[in-house]
Amino acid sequence: MDTKVSSATKEVIIGEGKPTVIIGERINPTGRKKMLESLKIGDLEIVKTEAVNQVQAGADILDVHVGGFNIDEVKLLPEAIKLVSQTVTVPLCIDTTNAEALAAALKVYQGKALINSVSGEEHSLLRVLPLVKEYNAAVIGLLQDDDGIPPTVEKRVEIAHKIAKRAAAAGISMDNLVIDCLALAVGANPKSALIILETIRRVKKEIGCNITLAASNFSFGMPSREMLSGAFIAMVIEAGATCLITDAAKYRSAILSADLVVGRDQRARRFLQAFRQIPKPQ
Amino acid sequence: MDTKVSSATKEVIIGEGKPTVIIGERINPTGRKKMLESLKIGDLEIVKTEAVNQVQAGADILDVHVGGFNIDEVKLLPEAIKLVSQTVTVPLCIDTTNAEALAAALKVYQGKALINSVSGEEHSLLRVLPLVKEYNAAVIGLLQDDDGIPPTVEKRVEIAHKIAKRAAAAGISMDNLVIDCLALAVGANPKSALIILETIRRVKKEIGCNITLAASNFSFGMPSREMLSGAFIAMVIEAGATCLITDAAKYRSAILSADLVVGRDQRARRFLQAFRQIPKPQ
Numbered sequence: 001m002d003t004k005v006s007s008a009t010k011e012v013i014i015g016e017g018k019p020t021v022i023i024g025e026r027i028n029p030t031g032r033k034k035m036l037e038s039l040k041i042g043d044l045e046i047v048k049t050e051a052v053n054q055v056q057a058g059a060d061i062l063d064v065h066v067g068g069f070n071i072d073e074v075k076l077l078p079e080a081i082k083l084v085s086q087t088v089t090v091p092l093c094i095d096t097t098n099a100e101a102l103a104a105a106l107k108v109y110q111g112k113a114l115i116n117s118v119s120g121e122e123h124s125l126l127r128v129l130p131l132v133k134e135y136n137a138a139v140i141g142l143l144q145d146d147d148g149i150p151p152t153v154e155k156r157v158e159i160a161h162k163i164a165k166r167a168a169a170a171g172i173s174m175d176n177l178v179i180d181c182l183a184l185a186v187g188a189n190p191k192s193a194l195i196i197l198e199t200i201r202r203v204k205k206e207i208g209c210n211i212t213l214a215a216s217n218f219s220f221g222m223p224s225r226e227m228l229s230g231a232f233i234a235m236v237i238e239a240g241a242t243c244l245i246t247d248a249a250k251y252r253s254a255i256l257s258a259d260l261v262v263g264r265d266q267r268a269r270r271f272l273q274a275f276r277q278i279p280k281p282q
Numbered sequence: 283m284d285t286k287v288s289s290a291t292k293e294v295i296i297g298e299g300k301p302t303v304i305i306g307e308r309i310n311p312t313g314r315k316k317m318l319e320s321l322k323i324g325d326l327e328i329v330k331t332e333a334v335n336q337v338q339a340g341a342d343i344l345d346v347h348v349g350g351f352n353i354d355e356v357k358l359l360p361e362a363i364k365l366v367s368q369t370v371t372v373p374l375c376i377d378t379t380n381a382e383a384l385a386a387a388l389k390v391y392q393g394k395a396l397i398n399s400v401s402g403e404e405h406s407l408l409r410v411l412p413l414v415k416e417y418n419a420a421v422i423g424l425l426q427d428d429d430g431i432p433p434t435v436e437k438r439v440e441i442a443h444k445i446a447k448r449a450a451a452a453g454i455s456m457d458n459l460v461i462d463c464l465a466l467a468v469g470a471n472p473k474s475a476l477i478i479l480e481t482i483r484r485v486k487k488e489i490g491c492n493i494t495l496a497a498s499n500f501s502f503g504m505p506s507r508e509m510l511s512g513a514f515i516a517m518v519i520e521a522g523a524t525c526l527i528t529d530a531a532k533y534r535s536a537i538l539s540a541d542l543v544v545g546r547d548q549r550a551r552r553f554l555q556a557f558r559q560i561p562k563p564q
Contacts, residue, residue: 234516
């Protein structure tokens with residue numbers, strides 16, 4: 001099943017067997033003081049810089065999140081969406097928990113957006129799904145509900161079915177739904193990956209829609225994060241993730257490697273393009 | 283199912299859920315001119331050096347292969363086995379296609395050896411299995427037969443069953459069999475990993491014995507080999523490989539990462555021990 005998203009000039013297709021789509025995650029003030037301070041005073045220069053950097057590093061889509069304490073997201077999100085759209089040509093992923101800001105951003109966005117996200121929570125389903133339908137967007141469904149993030153595979157898959165059913169009832173086709181299987185830090189739960197991998201396999205089999213993860217979260221708090229998340233990325237791609245929300249500059253090489261291993265890189269074209277010039281580390 | 287191998291003083295257990303056992307592969311003259319020249323004149327100094335280096339790099343077992351054109355393996359292999367046993371304390375994996383050399387090596391080996399390998403070829407089954415039984419050794423079963431290395435999962439699994447049956451008939455218990463699912467280079471066959479991963483999962487399910495791979499082969503001829511093989515290693519460990527024949531110096535970090543991801547590293551002890559002191563690459 002192919003999920004198509006687009007900017008005014010570019011279409012990106014997320015789908016099984018295709019190269020894993022990288023959704024650049026760096027436009028997000030969470031845990032980043034400098035960006036947060038800039039956003040508070042409405043200064044979007046840093047957003048512009050990150051947009052350029054992530055696209056140069058190989059991001060296929062850019063996640064744009066400008067929410068935070070003391071930020072007027074309803075005003076700032078559409079501004080950021082407009083600015084990023086003028087700066088780079090890739091499609092955008094509009095990332096907000098504020099439905100009003102989402103509506104305002106969708107209004108100014110040129111193309112078919114990816115929305116990050118709807119969850120299994122009632123208030124989210126009720127507010128976000130109509131906007132997805134209205135703007136013929138695609139949407140990321142987060143596997144949590146009014147009880148929080150479930151610790152079991154069973155309950156996560158149940159929420160995936162709930163979101164899929166509610167999306168269908170709202171007139172949204174399954175190819176416009178991308179399920180985020182929720183990557184929690186291995187430092188917090190050593191079984192984190194096992195739960196995620198089984199959830200991915202079941203969602204793929206039972207729903208068949210595209211699957212994403214915020215892949216960087218997994219190694220939070222650990223040393224050698226790139227190596228550790230690299231191993232995780234290889235496994236989730238093999239299990240069936242078709243797009244990843246991550247830092248393109250840090251994880252594109254792991255993603256290209258995994259894609260080649262599982263046959264998502266025809267004639268190793270992308271891998272060789274990226275690496276054949278680099279002298280082998282001795 | 284646990285496969286136990288030992289030296290005179292040390293036991294290593296290969297088994298599901300346990301840390302992936304690293305079988306150091308560097309004592310092997312294939313494609314290494316200098317080592318080949320040394321071995322031809324019976325000079326084992328380089329073997330000693332590699333043994334020390336691999337164990338320092340984290341190898342749990344050492345593969346010892348001294349065969350090559352113009353080398354008297356029947357004489358040299360037992361000498362090498364004795365020398366390596368005196369140099370390091372880890373158990374050894376006796377690697378030869380020469381049954382006479384194998385018998386001579388087993389005669390001098392102190393402990394329970396791992397033998398590399400028996401294949402599905404008649405001459406191999408007939409000569410190697412009685413030695414495995416006689417010396418109560420463990421043996422690696424290679425998924426190829428008199429028709430060569432099969433291109434399909436079906437045929438590979440069939441050979442695995444054949445080896446398992448013949449081993450059982452020879453009085454060898456299943457915990458003394460480790461199946462090598464045969465890692466071919468992705469450069470030669472883009473579907474290589476997909477075939478291997480499915481073979482691993484089927485052998486694990488249908489036979490339940492331990493599973494190994496010569497993991498370095500996979501990236502042969504490609505740039506950025508460590509990164510590419512790293513992705514491959516993550517996937518095969520997740521699929522069920524419990525030991526890997528590889529260069530400990532190059533691939534231990536990928537193996538430790540994958541082990542942590544899939545919960546084979548209690549409290550992240552091994553991972554943190556290896557990496558927490560190293561400053562994060564910026």
